[in-house]
Amino acid sequence: MKSIIKYISEIFKGVLTLLKGMRVTGKYFFSPRAIVTQQYPENRRKKGKKKLEMFERFKGELIMPHNENNQHKCTGCGICEMNCPNGTIEVLSVMNVGEDGKKKRALDKHIYRLSMCSFCALCVKTCPSQALAFSQEFEHAVFDRTKLIKILNKQGSTLMKGVE
Amino acid sequence: MDFSFNIYDLTSFTKWIDTSLYEYCAPFWAMMWEMIIIGVSILLFYAVIGLFLVYAERKVCAFMQNRVGPNRVGPYGFFQTIADLLKLLMKELIPIKKADKFLFNLAPFIVIIASFMAIAAIPFSKGLHAIDFNIGVFYVMAVSAMSVIGVLLAGWSSNNKYSLIGAMRSGAQIVSYELSVGLSLITMCVLAGSMQFSTIVEGQKDCWFIFSGHIPAFIAFVIFLIAATAETNRGPFDLAEAESELTAGYHTEYSGIKFAFFFLAEYMNMFIVASIAATVFWGGWMPFHVYGWTGFNNVMDFIPPFIWYIGKTFVIIWIMMWFKWTFPRLRIDQLLTLEWKYLLPINLINILLMALIVLLGWYF
Numbered sequence: 001m002k003s004i005i006k007y008i009s010e011i012f013k014g015v016l017t018l019l020k021g022m023r024v025t026g027k028y029f030f031s032p033r034a035i036v037t038q039q040y041p042e043n044r045r046k047k048g049k050k051k052l053e054m055f056e057r058f059k060g061e062l063i064m065p066h067n068e069n070n071q072h073k074c075t076g077c078g079i080c081e082m083n084c085p086n087g088t089i090e091v092l093s094v095m096n097v098g099e100d101g102k103k104k105r106a107l108d109k110h111i112y113r114l115s116m117c118s119f120c121a122l123c124v125k126t127c128p129s130q131a132l133a134f135s136q137e138f139e140h141a142v143f144d145r146t147k148l149i150k151i152l153n154k155q156g157s158t159l160m161k162g163v164e
Numbered sequence: 165m166d167f168s169f170n171i172y173d174l175t176s177f178t179k180w181i182d183t184s185l186y187e188y189c190a191p192f193w194a195m196m197w198e199m200i201i202i203g204v205s206i207l208l209f210y211a212v213i214g215l216f217l218v219y220a221e222r223k224v225c226a227f228m229q230n231r232v233g234p235n236r237v238g239p240y241g242f243f244q245t246i247a248d249l250l251k252l253l254m255k256e257l258i259p260i261k262k263a264d265k266f267l268f269n270l271a272p273f274i275v276i277i278a279s280f281m282a283i284a285a286i287p288f289s290k291g292l293h294a295i296d297f298n299i300g301v302f303y304v305m306a307v308s309a310m311s312v313i314g315v316l317l318a319g320w321s322s323n324n325k326y327s328l329i330g331a332m333r334s335g336a337q338i339v340s341y342e343l344s345v346g347l348s349l350i351t352m353c354v355l356a357g358s359m360q361f362s363t364i365v366e367g368q369k370d371c372w373f374i375f376s377g378h379i380p381a382f383i384a385f386v387i388f389l390i391a392a393t394a395e396t397n398r399g400p401f402d403l404a405e406a407e408s409e410l411t412a413g414y415h416t417e418y419s420g421i422k423f424a425f426f427f428l429a430e431y432m433n434m435f436i437v438a439s440i441a442a443t444v445f446w447g448g449w450m451p452f453h454v455y456g457w458t459g460f461n462n463v464m465d466f467i468p469p470f471i472w473y474i475g476k477t478f479v480i481i482w483i484m485m486w487f488k489w490t491f492p493r494l495r496i497d498q499l500l501t502l503e504w505k506y507l508l509p510i511n512l513i514n515i516l517l518m519a520l521i522v523l524l525g526w527y528f
Contacts, residue, residue, distance in 0.1 A: 011506060018491065025228040025490045036230045 054136035059119040062089075062112050063135045064152040071160040072153055073131035076107035080123035080132060088116045089123060106159060110152040114140060129163050171468045175291030202294050206283055210432060215245045217431040220478075221485055228489040255420035260323065263417065267321035272418065272425035274314030279432040282308040286439050287361045289449045289470040300361040301349050301444070305342070308436055309395075311429065312338040315404065315414050318426070322417040330413025333496060334404035337394055340503040341401075344391035345437075347511040351384040351518045352377070352444045355527065361443060368447035370455040376528040380518040385445045387507055387514070389483065392437035394499070396430065399488035403496055434481060442476035449473040455528075 028034050044052045054060065066072050076093035090111040098104050124132045132152075142148060170176060181201070185194040219234065219242065226233025234241030260268065285300050285307075287293040297303045312335060319331020355377045356364045367373070374381050394401040405413030415426045442448060449469035453461045494502070521527055 011510075021490045022486060025486060028230055029224065029227045029486070032227070034230050035227070035232055037232055039232065039235065 054138060056136070058136050058138070059121055059134040060137040061114055061135055061140065061150075062117065062123065062152065063133055064110060064131055065133055066154055066157055067160065070154060070157045072107075072157050073129045073160050073163045074107045074110060074127075074153060075129055075131075075159065075163060076105050076110075077128065079126055079128060083122045083126045085120065085122065086116045086118055088113050088118075107153055112150045112152050113148060114150060115145065115148040131163075171470075172465070173290045178291050202284075206280070206294065210280065210283065210428075213435055214428040214431050215249065217435060217481070218245045218248070218427070220481070221431070224482065224485045225489050228486070249424065252424040253421055257420045257422060258417075260417050262323045264321035264323070267317050268417075269422075271314045271318035271321060272422045272429075274317060275311045275429040276314075276425050276432075278307060278309075278311035278314065279429050279436055281310075282436045283432070285361065286436065287365055287443060287448055288473055289468070292470065293362065296360060296362050298358075298360045301353060301359045301364070301440075304436070304440060305346055305349065308433065309338060309342050311433060314429075315397075318418070319414040322414070324417050326410045326412075326416045327414050330404045330406070330410045330416070334397055334414060336496070337397070337401065337403065337499060340500060341391045341394040344387055344503060344507045344511055345395055347508075347515060348384040348388040348391065349440075349444060351380060351511070351515050354515065354518050354522055355381065356444075361448070364444060365448040365450050368450050370453055371528050372445070372447040372450070372452070374445045377518065377521070378527070380514050380521060381445065383510065383514045384518070385441070387511055388441055388445070389480070389487075391503075391507065392441065393484050393487055394503075396433040396437055396484075398430070398434060399484060400491035400494050401499060402488075402493060403499065406493060434484060435477065438480040438484065439473070439477045441480050442473065446476045446480075447472075448476075 040052075064072050064074060074091075076091055078091045078093065081089045081091045090109075090113075091107065092109040092111065093105050094108045095103050096106050119134075121134060124134060140148070182198065185197050188194075189197060222244070223233045223241075234244035237243045237247050259265075282304050284294040285297055285304050287296070315334045316331045319327040319329075319334070322328070352364075352373055353359050355373055356367050358364060358367070364373075368376075370376075374385055377384075393399045397404045403413075404410075405415065410416070415423055418426060439448075449472050451461070451464040451467060451469065451472050453464060
């Protein structure tokens with residue numbers, strides 16, 4: 001007798017759990033607002049916004065932030081180059097002789113090859129002076145491969161004061 | 165006979181075609197012409213419905229998974245399946261070196277012929293019925309179960325272990341679930357007192373069988389839905405083509421249009437079982453009538469019967485899609501447990517209950 005009750009109650013329990021699952025999908029079916037996928041080329045041009053905004057933590061491409069006086073924080077130490085697993089970064093530095101007669105290393109060119117980057121962010125994490133960052137730009141397609149080699153420091157930029 | 169086209173009753177239209185053909189041709193050729201006309205129109209219907217069902221499946225699946233689905237080809241992606249069909253038509257048919265060539269090429273045709281034969285006995289509208297057997301329900305069951313031969317042949321002749329395992333699973337599945345489909349339909353035949361589709365539909369004039377047969381009819385309906393889903397190798401019962409285990413099951417080795425045949429046949433089988441369910445349980449092309457409400461019944465009669473039939477069929481197809489995109493796939497032992505330990509005993513008791521209710525006259 002017990003087994004018969006168990007058999008019947010199992011049927012009802014089974015049907016109930018199946019209905020629970022169907023309730024979830026049924027609700028999704030009838031609520032078009034629940035759609036989470038975005039349609040890419042269309043959502044670039046939304047009203048008010050000019051371009052599709054990515055999240056702040058999104059790793060688009062490596063940049064070197066400059067302030068309004070065209071100054072950056074990179075000292076040209078080459079730690080990012082050493083930490084890069086792909087050989088994406090090449091730091092070309094020059095030796096300058098300062099006013100006090102001491103030799104000082106300074107950045108000449110910070111070369112970044114976007115085509116080789118795996119966006120691991122080891123360079124950003126290990127930079128001792130927080131000179132590097134990731135931008136949210138993600139549309140990298142170009143017609144010429146040489147355009148993927150970028151020089152991050154701007155023309156005529158200098159080291160920010162207070163950064164050693 | 166004069167030409168007359170009445171969307172609510174196509175009997176006179178089909179009669180008109182019949183008599184005018186017999187007037188102008190010898191009886192043999194008239195019959196031949198009739199067969200050709202019916203064949204071509206059913207083939208066209210078949211193709212259109214198949215294409216639409218693939219599109220509908222992808223859209224329903226997308227909405228249930230919070231996606232948009234096909235949306236690039238045409239408005240709302242409506243022409244996506246036509247583009248897919250063109251792609252499949254142009255693809256190479258890859259010959260398998262060690263396959264049994266004859267059976268390998270024959271298998272998709274058996275599958276598609278089985279579903280094609282079943283569609284002939286389905287009443288689409290009043291008077292729009294290719295052939296009205298007095299054992300219509302039995303015929304459709306027998307013919308639609310034939311598709312498993314095609315599946316088994318495809319699996320065996322491919323000379324591929326995935327195909328063979330998939331085909332064997334499909335065989336085990338159909339052998340078990342054919343019982344449930346048959347018994348649940350027999351339950352309804354007890355209530356209808358006939359196996360002829362036209363009589364079954366006519367019997368639901370005042371009240372659909374799912375309402376007039378109340379409890380046992382509802383149980384039979386649920387069992388039929390489950391068993392039909394299993395029989396068409398769909399939804400949670402798609403062990404025969406379990407993508408994650410068997411690549412594509414019995415049609416792993418097929419490419420191009422031969423694969424498309426299997427694909428189309430699968431969707432058409434779904435359409436056929438849905439239309440049987442709609443006909444036997446929900447009254448087929450019969451509008452929704454409540455006994456005694458003359459005004460309401462007249463309003464319902466205003467909608468053409470073909471629309472009623474298609475609407476009901478698509479509601480049932482939608483329920484089957486709902487199953488597919490909600491439940492996880494069953495294991496083979498769970499599949500057989502469900503059939504032999506649950507559905508079959510419930511079904512047998514249900515037939516007794518229905519017979520009792522019919523004998524005592526406790527139906528509406």
